[in-house]
Amino acid sequence: xxxxxxxxxxxxxxxxxxxxxxxxxxxxxxxxxxxxxxxxxxxxxxxxxxxxxxxxxxxxxxxxxxxxxxxxxxxxxxxxxxxxxxxxxxxxxxxxxxxxxxxxxxxxxxxxxxxxxxxxxxxxxxxxxxxxxxxxxxxxxxxxxxxxxxxxxxxxxx
Numbered sequence: 001x002x003x004x005x006x007x008x009x010x011x012x013x014x015x016x017x018x019x020x021x022x023x024x025x026x027x028x029x030x031x032x033x034x035x036x037x038x039x040x041x042x043x044x045x046x047x048x049x050x051x052x053x054x055x056x057x058x059x060x061x062x063x064x065x066x067x068x069x070x071x072x073x074x075x076x077x078x079x080x081x082x083x084x085x086x087x088x089x090x091x092x093x094x095x096x097x098x099x100x101x102x103x104x105x106x107x108x109x110x111x112x113x114x115x116x117x118x119x120x121x122x123x124x125x126x127x128x129x130x131x132x133x134x135x136x137x138x139x140x141x142x143x144x145x146x147x148x149x150x151x152x153x154x155x156x157x158x
Contacts, residue, residue: 093155117150
């Protein structure tokens with residue numbers, strides 16, 4: 001019997017929602033179950049509809065968005081899993097608790113501690129990594145002193 005170190009998720013993308021990043025050392029596979037999603041992988045845009053899927057190689061900058069006014073649902077597999085499950089639990093928990101903007105993005109202080117916590121899993125594609133490293137290194141201690149965390153046990157399944 002073989003076990004794959006991977007995480008599976010079903011995500012819901014509300015109208016006009018999305019995000020951008022590059023998975024560090026992990027392959028990502030997205031299969032659209034309902035609706036349509038727009039991907040930009042290494043600068044090349046591709047629309048994926050229900051019944052279709054796409055594979056994103058490790059370390060390749062990409063963004064995903066729902067370009068329609070209807071909800072979209074997709075399965076997302078990340079291999080190896082690393083801490084991807086906790087990363088998404090944190091982001092979805094913050095969004096559910098109203099601690100993100102209308103696009104699902106937390107405050108800059110929250111982003112700083114999340115980016116530091118999950119730097120082995122994901123890197124934001126903008127601003128450049130060197131800028132992120134400098135800014136987040138300075139902001140993270142301030143954010144932590146104010147009570148922000150990179151992960152919250154209340155949002156985790158275990």
